[in-house]
Amino acid sequence: QVHIVQSGGGFMQAGESLTIFCVASGTTFSISDIGWYRQAPGRQRELVAAISTTDNTLYADSVKGRFTISRDNAKNTVYLQMDSLKPEDTAVYYCNVGGSYRSNTYYPHISSWGQGTQVTVSS
16 A cells, blocks of 8 residues: 655745655555645645656646656656746645556546645745
């Protein structure tokens, strides 16, 4: 069973940068596609970024050019670097491991979610 631990959230000012990450165990991380999602209050969970096993990446239009997803297979870790943060980036961010990256989108694994990390951006 996959165990995912997220870290790195916080309270930020608009324009600042923050990196969040998640560490996965109980899975072959290097052959896992991975996605980052976020959910703001009163809104549906949305895909923010994803990375394939071959390091292909995709981003939501709202974060393109500001966020960067990366992975370190030796550490079973995936990162989401968030630059030029905006108040609308405020949400709980979730890591999903082992879904499917295809057709320029990411389909989450139904049960492999991190516990969530709160990111709050103040103007």
